[in-house]
Amino acid sequence: MRSTSNTIRTRRTLRAAATLLAGALTLSLSACGSDDDKSSDGGATAEESGASVTLPKLDGKSLEVAAVWTGAEQANFKKVLAEFEKRTGAKVTFVPAQDPIINFLGSKVAGGQPPDVAMLPQPGAIKQAVDKGWAKPLGAAALKELQKNYSQGWQDIGKIGGKQYGVYYKAANKSLIWYNAKVFENAGASEPKTWAELLTTAQTVYDSGVTPFSVGGAEGWTLTDWFENVYLSQAGPEKYDQLAKHEIKWTDPSVKAALTTLAQVWGKKDYVAGGAVGALQTDFPASVTQTFSGGDQPKAGMVYEGDFAQVNIVQAGAKVGTDAKVFPFPAVGDSSPVVSGGDAAVILKDSEAAQALATFLASPEAATIQAKLGGYLSPNKNVPESAYPNPVQQKMAKALIAAGDDFRFDMSDQAPQAFGGTPGKGEWKALQDFLKNPTNVAGTQATLESGAAAAYGN
Incomplete structure (x- = not known):
């Protein structure tokens, strides 16, 4: 357990980060950058990002990079890889992977490729x-490069047994609720700061004739994110850390309290678009687009998810800052939660080219290229705020860095994959079942604990 002084410091840091984020989100959001913000191809050149990382010449070398990224996220990352190719002479091939990626990699390893x-x-x-x-x-x-550009906390997440294996190239702020501005305007609804105010706002939206929430329940990870924000704010960071490591059981009263709180939304009749059945058939992209399409009568007025939802908002034909606005996940306890996620580059074939790519991805130059394209945050503390294409993303980045070593990483992502990251199993399945039957708090706790005990081996 942490000392009392560390716990107090952690709470203060989270509160400071949440306050900074709240201030950021009261700004009028702009669209995802103008042509003046970017280089001709939408990215930053090495010169613009102040290139300083030394890379070897790799003419004739080739390597593959696997990720589950699709759409704009994949296209933007390929621009980063193109810069690496330009600077080293190597040829990089992007390999689309499927979730869970560890299973995908297992099949590749078994096949010798x-x-x-x-x-x-x-x-x-x-x-x-x-x-x-x-x-x-x-x-x-x-x-x-990693030690120069990352806080100790972000280094430690990629460290196993005292050795460094991961470079967290991408981060996410997972403590945001996006809303249809026209729906709020028509309803006379205001941005809530507390959970109680969120329920009041939801009722106001419902009374105006629009379903309050869109939930992408077909993908269990969105439901774990809901839980984690409620739990972190309500139970506090110390309990959050203990549950993430399975040092306390999922049958703990703090889990009961969080599930009971979640049921105030998930279990409220007509508060979720399509009801539980509809939500369980709605994937994450659709949960966002159905909130911002349909004029002033969309399928829902609000959708919870991270900063990366901006990509889907734009795909819905909505303008960020005008049609789509955002507020921090409301405080359930003493302060609003700040939950982060991310993707780490891990080397599977130890070669000069693979090590060089990891070095490049740990540099501010690589992250700056993708930062300028929008829909992306980097935990790299030396990426300039000006690299982000609008004021809100700049403030989100600032809040992420300001959290320092005391940020909280997505809990399910810290768990063994069998419990926290496999479709149709573990925590994902248990919370999908809870969405279907939010009165079954005790049964859900028992299912979660059984799955966690098996996955953690305790």
Whole structure:
């Protein structure tokens, strides 16, 4: 357990980060940047990002990078890889992976063709890759770049058994609720700061004739994110850490309290678009787009998810800052939660080219390229705020860095993949069942504890 002084410091840091984020989100959001914000191809050149990282010449070398990213996220990352190719002479191929990526990699390893580098979205997956002997430690150059640009907390998440395996190239702020501005205007609804105010706002939206919430229940990870924000704010960071490590059981009263709180939304008749059945058939992208399409009569007025929802908002034909606005996840307890997620670059084939790519991805130059394209946050503390294409993303980035070593990483991503990251199993399945029957708090706790005990081996 942490000392009392550390717990108080952690609460203060979270509160400060939440306050900074709240201030950021009261700004009038702009669209995702103008042509003046970007280089001609939408990215930053090495010169613009103040290139300083030293990379070897790799003419004739080739390597593969696997990730589950699709759409704009994949396209933007490919621009980063293109800069690496330009600077080294190497040829990089992006390999689309499927969730859970650890299973995808297992099939590649079994076939003798693993990718050189994989972008792993869970610390639990990094540990599995290490335990299976797939992952290779970072070399001296990558370590030097990582230590120069990342806080100790972000370094430690990618460390297993005292060795550094992961470079957290991408981060996410998972403590946001996006809303249809026209729906709020028509309803006379205001941005809530507390959970009680959120319920009042939801009722106001409902009374105006629009379903309050869109929930992407077809993908269990969105439901774990709901739980984590409620739990962190209500139970506090110390309990959050204990549950993340399974040092306390899922039958703990703090879990009961969080599930009971969640049921105030999930179990409220007509508060979720399509009801539980409809939500369980709605994937994450659709949960966002159905909130911002349909004029002033969309399927829902609000949708919870991270900063990355901006990509889907734009795909819905809505303008961020005008049609779509956002507020921090409301405080259930003493302060609003700040939950982060991320994707780490992990080397599977230890070669000069793979080590060079890890080094590049640990540099501010690589992150700056993708930052300028929008829909992306980096935990790299040396990426300039000006690299982000609008004031809100700049403030989100600032809040992420300001949290320092006391941020809280997505809890399910810290768990073994079998419990926290597999479709149709573990925590994802248990919370999908809870969405279907939010009165079954005790049964859900028992199911969660059974799955966690098996996955953690205790």
